[in-house]
Amino acid sequence: MAMFDGMNATASALTAQRLRMDTASGNMANASATRGQMVDGEWEPYRRKMVTMGSEENRPSFASQLQNAEREQTSGVQVTGIVEDQTPFQTMHQPGHPDADEDGNVQLPNVDPLKEMVDVMGATRSYEANVTVFDAHKAMKMNAMEIGRS
Amino acid sequence: MTLFSSTIDQLHNGLDGAELRQNTIANNIANADTPNYKARQANFEHTLDDAKRQFDSQKTDGRHVNFGSGHREAYTSVDRSRSYNHNGNSVDMDKEMAAMANNQIYQSALIDRMDGQFGSLKTALGGQ
Numbered sequence: 215m216a217m218f219d220g221m222n223a224t225a226s227a228l229t230a231q232r233l234r235m236d237t238a239s240g241n242m243a244n245a246s247a248t249r250g251q252m253v254d255g256e257w258e259p260y261r262r263k264m265v266t267m268g269s270e271e272n273r274p275s276f277a278s279q280l281q282n283a284e285r286e287q288t289s290g291v292q293v294t295g296i297v298e299d300q301t302p303f304q305t306m307h308q309p310g311h312p313d314a315d316e317d318g319n320v321q322l323p324n325v326d327p328l329k330e331m332v333d334v335m336g337a338t339r340s341y342e343a344n345v346t347v348f349d350a351h352k353a354m355k356m357n358a359m360e361i362g363r364s
Numbered sequence: 365m366t367l368f369s370s371t372i373d374q375l376h377n378g379l380d381g382a383e384l385r386q387n388t389i390a391n392n393i394a395n396a397d398t399p400n401y402k403a404r405q406a407n408f409e410h411t412l413d414d415a416k417r418q419f420d421s422q423k424t425d426g427r428h429v430n431f432g433s434g435h436r437e438a439y440t441s442v443d444r445s446r447s448y449n450h451n452g453n454s455v456d457m458d459k460e461m462a463a464m465a466n467n468q469i470y471q472s473a474l475i476d477r478m479d480g481q482f483g484s485l486k487t488a489l490g491g492q
Contacts, residue, residue, distance in 0.1 A: 220387035227394030234397075267398045291394045340396055343457060347390050350468055354386060357475050358379070362482045 220351050226290030227344045233293055234265045234337040238330045245325040248313040257313060260323040262299035268292050299324055368485075375478045381408030381438045382471040388440055389464045392455050400452040403460070408438035 241262050244250065250260030269291055301324045309318030385406035395401040446454045 220383075220390035223387065223391045223394045227396075230394075231397075267395075269395045269398045269401050290391060291398055336397065340393075343393050343396065343461070346461070347393050347464065350464055351386060351390060354382070354468060354471050357472055361475055361478050364479060364483070 217355075221348065223290035224344050224348045224351065226292070228341060228348075230265070230267055230291050230293050231337045231341040231344065235334060235341070237263050237265050237296065238333045238337065241325045242327060242330050245323060245327060245330075247323055248311070248320060250323065259303050259321050260325070262301075262323065262325045262329075263296050264299055265296055266294045268294040369481070372478065372481050375474050375481065377408070377438075378474045379471065379478070381406065382467055382474065384408065384438045384440065385467050386464070386471075389460050389467065392460050393457070396453070396455045396457060398453060401455065402442050402444050402446075402453075403455045404440045404442050406438060406440050 244260040247260040249257040251258055269289065303321040303324050305319045305321055307318055308314055308320045311320045314320045385408070388404045388406040392403045443454070448454055448456050
């Protein structure tokens, strides 16, 4: 058992939660970006992005399962990717808009500020919890250093 | 006569267990948002039970397997039957936090006793 295993696990979680927060911020910032990316010469609105997470333990391969069985795993959390939300875009009737189609409808990003706020709250809470764990871990290690000091 | 009493060994085992538990809790909390993650549990307070369960067995052949288990190291286990979350995650944050607070107090008590042991040893060596 390595000395800093637990701390590394916590650190990975802090990184992951921060990325979640950044992604939510990006979504909020682009909540009305009608020109997210160019697809076939046409502007498409911004698509909401989501962070997906996985733990080393859930990998289905035999090798990783065996590895987990062999050692007491404290591998932390892994960001497995950032995926785009495929739900349909919102449409709004706004004939004067430069990106409106011939009927006067504009496609807007599929970002729901409420969802993003919930995500931000979740990320904040998880981050806080992990900071608490880190503090506890540090205190315990410092305590152990004091053995035989007096 | 041994210089270090078995108490120090036992305290050492306890500290190892506390460390494993802390790491396990850290890992659980780190994975609180991971879909399909199942919370792990550190077990190390089983030594007393194990000792009680041990009994002598009659062996008529050297190749026979012992009844009862020998000393078992601290280990982690996982319960896959529970979910607290719609995404299959089974980390109960309150439980983990409470377990961590417990573990901290437990570890600091062990360290206090360890210090006490060394203190006694020092006194004895000083001849006072």
